Amino acid sequence: MENAHILLVEDDIAQNELIASMLSAEGFIVTATTSVEEAIVALKANSQISLIFSDWKLGQLSGLNLLEFARSNNFPVGIVIATAYGSIDHAALAIEKGADDYLAKPFQRQELLLALAKANKANQLRLANQTLNSQLSQQDTMVELIGSAPCMQKVFQRIEKVASTSATVLISGESGTGKELAARALHKISPRKDSPFIAINCGAIPESIAEAELFGAKKGAFTGANQDKLGKFAAANGGTLFLDEVAELSPQLQTKLLRFLQEGVITPLGCHEEVAVDVRVIAASHKQLLAQVEEGLFREDLYYRLNVVPIHMPALRERTEDIGKLIHHFKTKFCQQYGSQEQQLSATTLKQLLSYSWPGNVRQLSNCIERYALLGDENELVESLNHNSQAATQSEQFVIPDEGIDWHQFERAILLQACKRAENNKTAAAKLLGLSYKAFLYRLEKHQI
Numbered sequence: 393m394e395n396a397h398i399l400l401v402e403d404d405i406a407q408n409e410l411i412a413s414m415l416s417a418e419g420f421i422v423t424a425t426t427s428v429e430e431a432i433v434a435l436k437a438n439s440q441i442s443l444i445f446s447d448w449k450l451g452q453l454s455g456l457n458l459l460e461f462a463r464s465n466n467f468p469v470g471i472v473i474a475t476a477y478g479s480i481d482h483a484a485l486a487i488e489k490g491a492d493d494y495l496a497k498p499f500q501r502q503e504l505l506l507a508l509a510k511a512n513k514a515n516q517l518r519l520a521n522q523t524l525n526s527q528l529s530q531q532d533t534m535v536e537l538i539g540s541a542p543c544m545q546k547v548f549q550r551i552e553k554v555a556s557t558s559a560t561v562l563i564s565g566e567s568g569t570g571k572e573l574a575a576r577a578l579h580k581i582s583p584r585k586d587s588p589f590i591a592i593n594c595g596a597i598p599e600s601i602a603e604a605e606l607f608g609a610k611k612g613a614f615t616g617a618n619q620d621k622l623g624k625f626a627a628a629n630g631g632t633l634f635l636d637e638v639a640e641l642s643p644q645l646q647t648k649l650l651r652f653l654q655e656g657v658i659t660p661l662g663c664h665e666e667v668a669v670d671v672r673v674i675a676a677s678h679k680q681l682l683a684q685v686e687e688g689l690f691r692e693d694l695y696y697r698l699n700v701v702p703i704h705m706p707a708l709r710e711r712t713e714d715i716g717k718l719i720h721h722f723k724t725k726f727c728q729q730y731g732s733q734e735q736q737l738s739a740t741t742l743k744q745l746l747s748y749s750w751p752g753n754v755r756q757l758s759n760c761i762e763r764y765a766l767l768g769d770e771n772e773l774v775e776s777l778n779h780n781s782q783a784a785t786q787s788e789q790f791v792i793p794d795e796g797i798d799w800h801q802f803e804r805a806i807l808l809q810a811c812k813r814a815e816n817n818k819t820a821a822a823k824l825l826g827l828s829y830k831a832f833l834y835r836l837e838k839h840q841i
């Protein structure tokens with residue numbers, strides 16, 4: 393307590409001087425004031441003040457007013473109030489309003505020192521609790537990843553545990569559950585944070601250029617390669633490479649990836665020498681990779697190499713307690729982005745949002761709230777949920793015939809139909825199928841449409 397800075401508030405000048413000199417003699421730094429107003433000014437001006445000793449009766453105001461001001465503005469101070477002899481109701485009120493102790497007048501020097509020591513201890517305990525609480529509440533968010541549900545807390549713990557290592561991580565989870573955001577969070581808290589984070593969607597690159605995109609190519613390695621091409625691995629050197637939809641890699645590229653994971657080397661297209669690169673790989677897939685392995689579509693050895701640390705992102709319907717927080721987060725984010733006024737959602741709408749199943753997970757929720765921030769139309773928001781529910785029911789109603797279907801032909805027919813319906817407007821056609829523009833273009837190219 394030595395050198396603690398104390399704010400003394402006493403309007404009796406003789407008493408004020410006496411207490412001030414006694415406290416100074418005990419090693420306190422004393423700021424002596426004679427009114428509540430003066431005390432508030434001193435408190436605001438001096439962040440070093442950690443204790444207040446105030447008389448109860450101070451002109452028109454009282455020590456209670458100062459106490460209320462200090463507590464409602466969260467000043468980190470211990471407070472002792474001196475009350476008139478026998479006024480136990482004042483003492484009780486002071487404690488109720490947040491004083492750490494009280495002293496009945498007249499008091500002995502030793503009593504005052506004891507009360508101050510008690511208030512000081514209470515204040516330190518309060519500060520320690522506040523720090524702990526803020527650390528705990530920060531855990532509701534990891535970098536930009538929001539989630540306080542126990543299943544998300546487990547994800548955060550795992551990310552934190554593996555961030556300092558270079559271990560390969562495989563993130564699974566449905567589309568829109570935040571796999572890429574989790575990979576970014578992992579990178580940002582890892583020692584690689586100042587080096588690049590490169591993300592590539594293996595399902596969105598046409599097979600013909602995938603190898604050069606990933607591993608790079610020497611000038612002249614293929615028609616149109618007029619200069620050396622830096623692949624994603626080389627671009628991510630020192631940092632992290634996020635391979636989204638890794639199940640989409642061709643068998644040849646799976647082999648090249650395995651080689652990198654085993655030896656830390658890559659061979660750019662058209663190159664005869666291997667190049668060493670220092671890259672941490674984080675892979676993700678919304679498909680069950682093990683099932684892909686069992687079907688012979690994905691290399692088993694590669695699966696085990698990737699799956700050193702598995703992280704599963706839970707679907708939003710499995711963590712409904714996070715929906716409210718996410719709605720609030722996206723509402724604030726998009727209203728700020730579009731400069732629109734943030735409005736309160738009605739209780740009925742909120743209830744619908746909270747009980748909806750969110751098949752498109754956080755991405756769908758984010759899109760809905762973004763549209764709402766732009767249009768400010770609550771009815772439209774509710775209708776879009778109903779529309780999505782209908783679409784889900786429609787797809788559930790589709791029954792595969794006994795003889796099976798030719799998926800390739802089926803996909804091609806659907807793509808053609810969407811293009812026709814959207815009068816060849818690709819953005820509109822992609823929207824009709826609920827696909828991103830990039831994913832739609834990739835499929836058009838695959839079918840050479």
Ligand SMILES: Nc1ncnc2c1ncn2[C@@H]1O[C@H](COP(=O)(O)OP(=O)(O)OP(=O)(O)O)[C@@H](O)[C@H]1O
Nearest residue numbers: 536537538566567568569570571572573678754755
């Ligand atoms: N926990 C979360 N907190 C805040 N935003 C989130 C969270 N999860 C996802 N998002 C947001 O939702 C959108 C989709 O997330 P992301 O792209 O990481 O999902 P994904 O699982 O990688 O999807 P896909 O499998 O389709 O590639 C992004 O805009 C992302 O910022």
